Amino acid sequence: MNDGVDSDVNDGANDGVNDGLLTIGAFAARARLSAKALRLYDRLGLLVPASVDEATGYRYYRCDQIERARLVALLRQLDMPLATVAEVVAAEGPEAVGVLTAYWAGVEERVAGQRTLAEYLRGRLSGRSSEMYGKFVVETVDVPEQVVITETRHTLVEELPAWIGASLGRLEEAARVCGGVTAAPFVVYHAEVSMESDGPAEACVPVADEAAARAWAEEHGRAWAVRVRVEPARRLARTRITKAQVAHPQIMAAFEAVEEWIAAEGLTPDGPCREVYFADWEAAGAEDPVCDVAFPVR
Structure with missing residues (x-):
């Protein structure tokens, strides 16, 4: 037997x-x-x-x-997890292609992020920070006064991406009853967010109707920790980065590049730093510009 x-x-x-x-x-x-x-x-x-x-x-x-056996072998050569392999072989035609396409898009996004991180680390380890910062194009832009609905949270860096997506989604939904979104959403860092420091960070969505926004905040503020404030007109020093560059810690190179440029130009920081999300995150590819890293200056 x-x-x-x-x-x-x-x-x-x-x-x-x-x-x-x-x-x-x-x-x-x-x-x-x-x-x-x-x-x-x-x-x-x-x-x-x-x-x-x-x-x-x-x-x-x-x-x-x-x-089928050869298909499984080929899929495994893509380092595809067995659970995803099972999805592909169980599907048919366009559905199977869709599962494979979604998996590979995730791989390319991860590799792009790792490539960016490797470049960041090479600059750090070689002491060529100035050369690394020179790859970022920094400019100033004037932003008018804005009424914003906001959600604030103390969060560590590993929790930050999920919270940004969820909070901006909630605020953009709320903006429908506040006259609509009038400008790109952004996140303000009132203190450092890292593995040890939890901010706080403030998600902000500009809206058209201040009175409607304050009525909405009055109704939901206690449960959602939201409020309405008027963001003053500001001049921002900013650099535009791709989706792959948004991940931590490689995004720190962009923040540091802007800080170095501000000092070189003789400007003075005039408020907390921020990330401005101007593109459709889900639709964007790893190398597509999605975010401005910015500091208010005077």
Whole structure:
């Protein structure tokens, strides 16, 4: 009696074929997979044998399963997690293509972020910070007075991306009853946000109707920790960065580049730094500009 682990040598037939079915050894050779991988894929339901001998535990496969096996092998060469592989092989046609496309977009976004981080670290480690900062184009822009609805939170850096997306989403939804959004949303950092420091950070959405905004804040402020304030007209020193550059810590290079430019130009910081999100985050690719890193100056 076999315990369920097939023998690649004594596989039930000398030529690897038994009653029109391929033994695991023969199937593995044709599918370009190891017998060990086939056993794993069986346990996970990715590639179930056509038949298992009750007496010996030997697994047998049909020839028409070879294509699925090769597909699994190719998907794994993309470092695709087994759960995602299962989604692809369970889908058909355009749906399978969609799962693969979504997975690969995530890979490219992650690699772009890692590439940016590597560049940031090379500059740090080599002492060539000025050369690194020179890659950022910094300019000034005048921003008029704005009425903003805001949500403030103390948050550490690992929680920051999720909170920014959620809070700006809530505020943009609320803006519908406040005359609509009038300018790009932004996040103000009133103190450092890092692995050790929790800010606070303030998510802000400019709106058209101050009276409606104050009525909305009166109704929701206690539950949502929101308020309405008037952001004064400001001159901002800013640099535009891509989606890949937004991730921490590589975004710090952009903040430092703007600070260095401000000092070189003889300007004075005039308020807390901020990130202005002017693009559709979900639709943007890793190399698309999505955010302005900015400091108020005078």
